[in-house]
Amino acid sequence: MIDSIFSKFLSALAASAMAALPVAAQAQNAEAQAEAQAQAQAPASPYDIPREVVMFEQQDPNVRSATAKVNGAVITGTDVNHRVALLLAASERTELAPEEMQQVRMQVLRNLIDETLQIQAAAAQEMAVSKQEVEQRYLGLAQQNFPQDPKQMDQYLASVGSSAPALKRQIEGELAWSNLLRRNVVPFINVSSDEVNETIERLKTSRGQYEYRIAEIYLSATPETAAAVQQNAGSIMEQIREGGSFQAYARQFSESTTAAVGGDLGFVRLATLPTEMAEVAQEIDVGQIVGPVAIPGGFVIMLLLDKRQVLTADPRDATLSLKQIAITFPEGISQDQANARVGEFAQAISTIRGCGDANRVADSVGASVVDNNSMTVRDLPEQLQSAMMQLQVGQATPPFGSLDDGVRVLVLCGRDxxxxxxxxxxxxxxxxxxxxxxxxxxxxxLRDMRNDAIIEYN
Known part of the structure; x- marks a missing residue:
């Protein structure tokens, strides 16, 4: 915007200024008309949209309805509410700022629209997901999260503001999309033996170079939607940095097929990534999140999960034989009492003389012992990996844990x-x-399905 600056003339110059005004005004009017004519003749955009538009329907941009009809199927506000609650629960978030919540709700609505399209397309191609399939997958999740009583899953979902039908609907969408891809995409993907062999030769040539395990959240964008998508991606990043689960946001928001596995790409070499992602990946540390990174077709949020050297032995792949010695705390114990108990536990652990001595020491302080003979260093939490690689056989890690989970140590009994x-x-x-x-x-x-859809917003 160009601001006009108006000056007041001194009274001594007033007469000459007024005398010149008609000529100056005519010149300015002529210039303005010429500029307007040039703008009118110039192409406004590749889509011939005028540079200046008048909106016949004025809308408050802060008031948006979160319901829609997709080819006649209704998505209600309750559907959006339950899915948002499901996302926040999976991300271990309790609340969001109003602006963030609005962006999340709009993104969840877009996801529900895509999900509805996928379910409808599967049904149209006579591949509808059966209720039995959904119930079986739901039961598997319930048993995984509540092994003692899977029925608690329904109660838990209700307690966080969601519902079992909301999760089952998401399961149905994932299964429907998988069915569609198996029929309409997978059969037309061909990879020759020569391509695979060439890739293997490149791997051998790059032996010792690093490869990166990256998780992604991919959001597609066009030139017209790029600014809005970038803003949305930035909001997702902030929510993850504030404690949200990357995997949960990837499952809900990512448009890549990796969304089903929390965005995990697995180990990849930089040469196989878009240039923009490769440049970022080699500059960040394990556990660091970065983005939104502009790539062809949209934006990506990246999380570096791990890195290793190509075709090179990694110390973290060593197989461990461990004994876990643990103590728990009774409900209501004070912090001072817990500290004294941990001190007693640590003193007893310091007397261990090899794994054969672990049970005796555990008995002396009322601790439990659990054996594990097939864990790798890589399977351990990152904070324990470096400590474990420094241990000699028979030695134990420092105590770790909390009042709620108990305090434990790991004793190294063997390492292959x-x-x-x-x-x-x-x-x-x-x-x-x-x-x-x-x-x-x-x-x-999916883009073609959206283009063919009839979507009405309420």
Whole structure:
């Protein structure tokens, strides 16, 4: 915007200024008319949209309805509320700022629209997901989260403001999309043996170089929607940085096929990534989240889960034989009492003389012992990995834990170091290439479904 600056003339110059005004005004009017004519003749945009538009219906941008009809199927405000609650529960978030909540609700609505399209398309192609399939998957999740009493799943969902039907609807959408991809995308993906062998040769050539395990949240964008999508991606990043689960947001928001696995791409080499992602990946540390990164077709939020050297033995792949010694605390114990108990526990642990002595020490302080003979260093929490790699057989980690979860130590009873890295597996390489191509084709497939849909907003 150009601001006009008006000056007051001194009274001594008033007469000459007024005398010149008609000529100056005519010149300015002529220039303005010429500029207006030039703008009217110039193309406004690739879509021939005028530069200046008049809206016949004025709307408050802060008032948006979160309901829609998708080819006649209704998405209610309750559907949106329950799905938002499900997302916040999975992300371990209790509340959001009003602006963030509005953005989340709009994104959830878009997800529900896509989900509805997928369910409708599967039904139209006679691949509708059966109620039995949904119930079976739901029961599996319930048993995973509440192994003692899977029926508690319904109660838990209600307690966080969601519902069992909301989660079952999401399950139905995922299964429907999987069915559609199997029929309409997967059969048309071809990867030749030559392509796989070339990839294997490149891996061998790059032995010792780093490969990166990256999780992604991909949001597609066009030039017209880029600003809004970038803003939305920034909001998602802030919510994750404030404690939200990356995997939960990836499942809800990512438009990549990796959404079903929390955005996990697995281990990839930088050369296989878009240039923009590769440049970022090599600059960040494990556990760091970055974005939104502009890539062809949209934006991506990246989380570096791990990195390793190609075809090189990694100390974290060593297989461990461990004894876990743990104590728990009775309900209502004071902090001073807990500290004294932990001190007694730590003193007893310091007297261990090898794994054969672990049970005796545990009995002396009323601790429990659990054996694990097939865990790798990589399976341990990141905070414990470096400590574990410094231990000698027979030694224990420092105590760790909390009042709620108990305090424990891990005693190293044996370690089988990885001597050589696995050679590239033909089937795994082929599967990775196929997944990449399926992901790209799936994005186009969903875009075509949106273009053909009749969507009404209330």
């Amino acid at each position: 170091d990885a001597q050589t890295a696995d050679e590239p597996d033909f089937d795994q390489i082929m599967g990775r290439i196929e997944d990449e191509r399926i992901s790209k084709r799936a994005q186009r497939f």
